[in-house]
Every structure is written in C-alpha cells, then in structure tokens.
Amino acid sequence: MAPPYTYxxxxxxxxVSHPQLWVKTICPxxxxxxxxxxxxxxxFVYLLxxxxHALIVAKCPVWLAWTVSVIFVLLESAVFDLIFFAILLPIFQDALFDATLKSRGLERMFTNRVEVGNLRLCCRGISSGLALVWLLILAQILILIITAPLHLIPVVGTFVACYINGWxxxxxxxxxxxxxFRGFSVSDSRSFAWRHKADYCNFGVVAVALELxxxxxLIFMWTNVVGAALYVGDKYEKNEREIAKRNRNSTASTEILIQHPSMPSSKQGYGSLRV
Structure with a gap:
C-alpha cells in the first residue's frame, strides 16, 4: 500500500480520470x-x-422597515440554503464513496454490506443519526477556529494546524x-480511528490542507472522499491477500502433516515449516 498521505x-x-463520478458532485x-x-x-412572497409589517407596527419608518426586511430575507434564504446543502452533502459523499469502490472493481465489498433502512442510509447510522453528522461538522469548525492562530506561523504553523484537524x-x-460495511457502532469506529491515529492524521493533514x-x-472536498475510498479499497485488497496467503499456508501445512504423519507435533514442527 501507498503511504496514507498520498491518497x-x-x-x-x-x-479527474473518471467522469462518471462527477455526477455525484454536481447533483447536490x-x-x-x-x-x-x-x-x-x-x-419574498411570505416572509418579507x-x-x-411587524417592523412598521413597532414604529419603524416604512422605508427602513422594508429595507431591513429585504436584507433579513436574503440572509434567511442563504441560511436555508446552507442547511439544505449541509444535509445533502454527507448523503452524496457516501454515494461518491460507494461509486468509487465500484469503479475500482470492488463490487464484492457490497455483498457483505450491513443491511440498514433508508433512515440509516440518510443519517449515516441509526445509532449516530443526523446529530452525529452535525457534531462532526461542528467539531471540525470548532477545531479549525481554535487552531486558526497557528496559521500565523508560516509553513510550520499551517502544517501543525492541518495535522491537528486531520484526525x-x-x-x-x-x-x-x-x-x-464493517458493522461498527459509532464508538467502535471512533476507537478504531484513535488506535490508528497516526495513519488517520497522515491522510487528514493533506486532505485538510487541500480544503483550505x-x-x-469546493472540488477537493469531493476528491478527498474519493481518496478515502481508494485508501479503504487498498486496505481491503491487502487484507484479502493476507487471508489468502494464510489459507494457502494452512492448507500446505495440513497436506504436509497428512503426507508425513510422523512429523513433530505443532508445538515443535508447525512453527518451523516454510512452504
């Protein structure tokens, strides 16, 4: 496997080389x-x-009431759009993740996928719900704000800030x-990520730097999802190779034992067999 920071x-x-993935990013x-x-x-039709009228009733001048109301309506519409996009974003990011795995020829990963309902698919896990998605977003924003002063230190400060946000x-x-896919609970996922925090930070430091x-x-927040899918796909294929290798070694060891029943017991003999 390549180092995590390359993904x-x-x-x-x-x-860029797989245009079929672009649709997943254009839709939201x-x-x-x-x-x-x-x-x-x-x-403009209802809220304005x-x-x-509420401001006019509150003794605000008519011209000022309508001017302020127009500004409020524009801000409110922008907030509605941001909330709508924030709800759509994780759903389409998950779809892009899956599409990347399938384009890699890893459809077999989906045969053992955990069967979940539509609510779980939309909320990234019934145990987490939309609250987890928002908590992750808020946590990322909070950490970005806390580490913002580090960017005042050229190069080194930016690297440290990205590394902290990377995990x-x-x-x-x-x-x-x-x-x-793995059937983890949220706490299992968090514990696994913490045990492998070095790899996660190495991946995240580059991903966060690109999103800065x-x-x-606006493009890199999608390509990072693709990179994460490639990372997962490579780890999956690596595990497949290791399991296949162990199975071959186990089969070869069994065949040797059958052909030579007088060989030493496992405590003495199996550890020294090399096939």
Missing part, C-alpha cells in the same frame, strides 16, 4: 440551486411582508465505511 492526491487524479449543487431559488421566491477529518470520511485552498476546496 488525497490520488483521489484528485482518480476523480443543482439541488441546492433549485432549493435556493424556491426558498428565495417563497421568502410579515417582517416589514477528525479522516474519521469523518471513514465513518460511512465503518458503520455500513479557496475556491478549489
């Missing part, structure tokens, strides 16, 4: 745009008059796989 970059290259933006237009129209970022990208780049972060 965010590998995700960019893989995403189009849906958010449609929702934004609808929310803006409805806000209500707010303006939770990487765990967020792996949560879908842990819950729906203005404008391009």
């Amino acid at each position: 965010p970059v590998a995700g960019i290259l893989y995403f 933006f189009l849906l958010t745009l449609i929702f934004g237009i609808l929310s803006l129209v409805l806000s 008059p209500l707010q303006a 939770i970022a990487c765990w967020g990208h792996h949560l879908h796989y842990d819950l729906e 780049i203005p404008l391009f972060n």
Whole structure:
C-alpha cells in the first residue's frame, strides 16, 4: 500500500480520470440551486411582508422597515440554503464513496454490506443519526477556529494546524465505511480511528490542507472522499491477500502433516515449516 498521505492526491487524479463520478458532485449543487431559488421566491412572497409589517407596527419608518426586511430575507434564504446543502452533502459523499469502490472493481465489498433502512442510509447510522453528522461538522469548525492562530506561523504553523484537524477529518470520511460495511457502532469506529491515529492524521493533514485552498476546496472536498475510498479499497485488497496467503499456508501445512504423519507435533514442527 501507498503511504496514507498520498491518497488525497490520488483521489484528485482518480476523480479527474473518471467522469462518471462527477455526477455525484454536481447533483447536490443543482439541488441546492433549485432549493435556493424556491426558498428565495417563497421568502419574498411570505416572509418579507410579515417582517416589514411587524417592523412598521413597532414604529419603524416604512422605508427602513422594508429595507431591513429585504436584507433579513436574503440572509434567511442563504441560511436555508446552507442547511439544505449541509444535509445533502454527507448523503452524496457516501454515494461518491460507494461509486468509487465500484469503479475500482470492488463490487464484492457490497455483498457483505450491513443491511440498514433508508433512515440509516440518510443519517449515516441509526445509532449516530443526523446529530452525529452535525457534531462532526461542528467539531471540525470548532477545531479549525481554535487552531486558526497557528496559521500565523508560516509553513510550520499551517502544517501543525492541518495535522491537528486531520484526525477528525479522516474519521469523518471513514465513518460511512465503518458503520455500513464493517458493522461498527459509532464508538467502535471512533476507537478504531484513535488506535490508528497516526495513519488517520497522515491522510487528514493533506486532505485538510487541500480544503483550505479557496475556491478549489469546493472540488477537493469531493476528491478527498474519493481518496478515502481508494485508501479503504487498498486496505481491503491487502487484507484479502493476507487471508489468502494464510489459507494457502494452512492448507500446505495440513497436506504436509497428512503426507508425513510422523512429523513433530505443532508445538515443535508447525512453527518451523516454510512452504
């Protein structure tokens, strides 16, 4: 396997070379745009008059009441759009993760996938729910704010800030796989991520650094998902090879024992067999 820190970059290259994955990223933006237009129209039709009249009743000048109400409506519509996009984002990120695995030829991973209902698919685990998604987002924002002063230190400060934020970022990208493919609970997923925090931080430091780049972060937040899927796919194939190797060694050892029943017991003989 390649080092964990290379997978965010590998995700960019893989995403660019596989246009079929682009649809998963375009849909949430189009849906958010449609929702934004609808929310803006409805806000101007219903919220604007209500707010303006409420301010006028409160003895606010008419011109000021309508001006303030228009500003409020625009802000409210923007907030609605952000909330809508934040709800859509994890759902389509999970879909992109799955599509990447399938494009890698790893459809066999889905045969043992944990059977869950639609609610769990939308909420990334019934045990976590939307609350977990929001908690992860809030935790990432909080840590970004706390570590923001580190960026004042050129290069080194930015690296340290990205490294600190990297663990939770990487765990967020792996949560879908842990819950729906491995059958982990949220606490199991968190414990596993903490035991492998070095690998998670190595992946996350590059992923977070890419998402700090203005404008391009709108693309990198998707390519990091692709990179996480490639990382998981490589680990899955590595485990398959190790299991197959152990099975071959076990079969060969059994055949040798059958052919030579007088060989030493397992305590003396099996450990020294090399086939």
